Amino acid sequence: MKRKIWKWFVPLYMAVVILSFGSCGGGSDADQGTIVLINNSVVTIDGFYLAPVDQRSWGSNILSGSLFSGQQTSIVDIYPDVYDAKIRAMGVYSDYFGYLYDIPIGAGSRYALYVYDSSFTGSLEIRNNTAGASIIAVYVVPADASTWGVNQISSAIGPSGLRHLTDFPPGLYDVKVVWNFGPDSVYYDVKIDSLTLITLNVN
């Protein structure tokens, strides 16, 4: 009798174990979505962030390594929801960012996210070329703006110092530099392009 039970029990137990392993991982591929990130730009992408639209933070980088120019990678098992995406590229001169919002990931859906050179922001560096004056505020606004917006620097830029500002959408900008003494310096129609670092030498 014991042997008979054992004969049935072993195959049954193994079947249960196999079935359990099969359902591990939170469901089949059809229940979740996939994003294929395709780097068609000249720079290396070193960060990819995917956050539900209502989440206030981008969260952590989900790329396991760098995505070089010409490479692609798949991000699988994405729980169905609507997401915002951000990429970060490490250039020679600066860091650049690209964005995509409201991506509806459904069960079994597959999105190809293409990254081109024009997908990225540009950067602006302010160099204080004076020997004795400090920059206490920098205002950078689109050229067609009617006001100067907010101060872009959190601390003064001392003589011979510099400050690197990132994440500018491409376009024409007006820049106002406020010194600790003397008149302000104003620069009109400074062009910032994708994947470009503009250095403004001020004195």
Place this chain on the structure above:
Amino acid sequence: MNQTKSIFYISVMTSLMIMMCLGTVYGGSVTVQHEDALQQGQEVGVSTNNVNRDDNQLRLAPWRLKDKTDPGRESSTGSPSVRMERYKPYQEGEGERKIGSSPK
């Protein structure tokens, strides 16, 4: 007299051209540094053989529409002594009015 005039015009034209080339503005100067292959106008190709043709194809863009916080590192490039800050996007009507200071 004519020679003096000619020299004057030539020097004015030359300085104007130099200013335009260097992007000089009001005592400052602008330097432009493109990332390498962009400067040469190259478009890097990528094999899309493995990408399903039925994919929904989307393209990332340089426009920041939401102000999500970034708990991770802000920068990975350059010397740690170079301080980087992220651009605070312009909000219509915010700050001091430009009128009065603009030569436009």
